[in-house]
Amino acid sequence: MAAETVMVVGMDESEHSQYAFHWTIEHFFSNSNSSSIFKLVVVHAKPSPTSSFALAGPGAIDVIPYIDFDLKKTASRIIEHAKTFCENKSVDNVHFEIVEGDPRSVLCDSVERHKADMLIVGSHGYGTFKRAVLGSVSDYCAHHAHCSVMIVKKPKSNH
Amino acid sequence: MEQAGETQAKDKEVAAGGDEMGKEIKKLKVLVAVDESEGSLYALSWFLDHLFFTQDGEVDQIFLIHVQQPFQPFVYPSGPSVFATTSVIDSVRKAQKQNSEALIARAVQICRNKLKEIKVQTVITDGEPKDVICHAIEQMNIDLAVVGSRGLGTFKRAFLGSVSDYCAHHAKCPILIVKPPQKLHQQEVHPHQ
Numbered sequence: 001m002a003a004e005t006v007m008v009v010g011m012d013e014s015e016h017s018q019y020a021f022h023w024t025i026e027h028f029f030s031n032s033n034s035s036s037i038f039k040l041v042v043v044h045a046k047p048s049p050t051s052s053f054a055l056a057g058p059g060a061i062d063v064i065p066y067i068d069f070d071l072k073k074t075a076s077r078i079i080e081h082a083k084t085f086c087e088n089k090s091v092d093n094v095h096f097e098i099v100e101g102d103p104r105s106v107l108c109d110s111v112e113r114h115k116a117d118m119l120i121v122g123s124h125g126y127g128t129f130k131r132a133v134l135g136s137v138s139d140y141c142a143h144h145a146h147c148s149v150m151i152v153k154k155p156k157s158n159h
Numbered sequence: 160m161e162q163a164g165e166t167q168a169k170d171k172e173v174a175a176g177g178d179e180m181g182k183e184i185k186k187l188k189v190l191v192a193v194d195e196s197e198g199s200l201y202a203l204s205w206f207l208d209h210l211f212f213t214q215d216g217e218v219d220q221i222f223l224i225h226v227q228q229p230f231q232p233f234v235y236p237s238g239p240s241v242f243a244t245t246s247v248i249d250s251v252r253k254a255q256k257q258n259s260e261a262l263i264a265r266a267v268q269i270c271r272n273k274l275k276e277i278k279v280q281t282v283i284t285d286g287e288p289k290d291v292i293c294h295a296i297e298q299m300n301i302d303l304a305v306v307g308s309r310g311l312g313t314f315k316r317a318f319l320g321s322v323s324d325y326c327a328h329h330a331k332c333p334i335l336i337v338k339p340p341q342k343l344h345q346q347e348v349h350p351h352q
Contacts (some may be wrong), residue, residue, distance in 0.1 A: 005209045023333065027187055027302075028210070117209055118335075142327055142336055148205065150303075152333040 004093075008041045008116040010107045010137070011078055020122035020152035021082060029091045040094040041114050042082045045106035046075040104140040111145050121151045190222045191305040192292050192322070193266045195258070198307030203266055203338035206305045207273040210335075220278035223266050224295055225259050225287040259283050289325035296330050305335045 009024055021042070028038060053120045072126040075098045086094050099106045111119050123138040147148045191206060193199045203223075211221075263281050270279050280288045284291055294306055306323040 020333075138327075142324075146338070148335060148337040150333055150335040151327050153331070155331065 003136060004039045005037060005118065006039045006041065006114050006116040007118045007120060008043055008107065008110050008114060009100065010103065010119065010121045010141070011042055011082060012103065013042045013074060013078060014122065016122035016124055018081075018122075019154040020120055022085070023152050024120050024150075025085065025089050025091060030090060036093075038093065040086075040091065041097065041110065041116065042086075042094065043097045043107060043110045044075050044078050045103035046071055046098050046100045047102075048100050079131070103137045105135070105142075107141050108145050109146050116147050118148045118150060119145045120152060123151050123153045131132050181259065188220075188222070188300060189305060190224055190292075190296060190299065190301040191266075192304070192307075192326075193223055193225050193262060194288070195262060196307060198337075198339055200266060200269060200307070201339055202305055202307035202335075204269050204273065205309045205337045206335065206348060207277075211274065211277075220280060221270060222280050222282065222301070223263060223270075224284070224292060224293045225263055225266075227259055227283065227285050227289070228256055229285050251343070256283075288322045289329075292326055293330045294320070296326075296332050301332050303333050303335060304330055305309045305337060308336050308338050 009021055009026070009029075011021055017132065024040075029040070049071060079096050079098060083096060086092075097110065107119060107121065110116070116124050119141055121138045121141055124136070138151050139148075142151060165281050189206070191199075191203050207221075233331060256285060260283070263283060267281065270277050282295065284295075292304070292306075295301070304326060306326055308323050323334075323336050
């Protein structure tokens with residue numbers, strides 16, 4: 001009787017989001033019938049080349065294609081890794097997306113587009129100050145996404 | 160009957176362990192925080208609807224925690240009318256306890272209505288909710304905590320109350336924040352176009 005639950009997972013290159021992705025797959029997709037219950041959408045927000053640096057100078061325009069190429073390579077590497085992981089775990093009801101833009105709006109936007117029931121993000125575990133200065137995608141999503149949000153944290157190693 | 164189900168699940172676990180590691184079944188220890196708000200009970204039923212499995216032994220028990228705010232007898236108005244005698248404190252505590260138990264009973268009923276074989280363990284404690292919940296997560300080795308969120312206003316987007324925000328930052332395990340359904344949001348008028 002349950003309709004498909006749509007989950008969007010936000011991914012970037014950080015270890016934390018890899019961990020969040022692995023955690024999700026291991027806990028919710030290890031059943032054989034999980035493909036009928038869940039639909040997974042993996043979204044990578046590719047930063048636009050102009051936003052990831054600030055260059056002023058005559059050569060700036062020429063550098064942009066190189067940076068764009070590099071970003072595209074990173075993005076496809078991330079998605080390839082996600083695809084391989086899904087195949088290894090026999091997850092087949094999964095859809096991959098690379099969207100250009102700021103991660104916060106990209107993730108909230110994907111939630112709307114896919115009518116997701118849940119958004120899963122990792123978290124850097126910043127303290128209050130760092131979070132205020134560097135900004136937090138997980139914070140923004142937790143406040144503004146129109147669905148339930150799961151924040152998965154990579155446990156800190158014990159010292 | 161419950162025990163037979165448990166051993167069956169355990170057998171499956173052992174059998175699956177012999178396969179490649181991709182088919183490991185992980186039992187998830189889930190804690191749901193409930194309070195008097197409708198948001199937390201909605202969070203509980205949402206979680207049970209969408210993410211709870213009993214067939215493959217993924218999650219078969221659920222923990223509910225309710226934190227009572229401690230009654231402060233010292234915050235009474237300093238007028239001639241009321242001051243907190245021990246009998247007043249006792250009766251307030253008793254009323255509080257009754258409220259908590261009724262609330263927990265309601266939550267347990269929601270669980271039983273959705274899934275009859277579910278095992279529910281409940282915890283009622285005193286103290287500051289955010290600290291107690293994070294502490295409980297550490298002590299009980301919780302794998303996933305579920306909290307509700309107050310949806311405020313129709314024009315404003317829903318944002319988190321202080322407890323869910325605090326837990327999202329400080330808890331040692333993944334947190335699921337369940338928001339109430341956005342019924343009226345779609346009817347918002349957008350003046351700027």
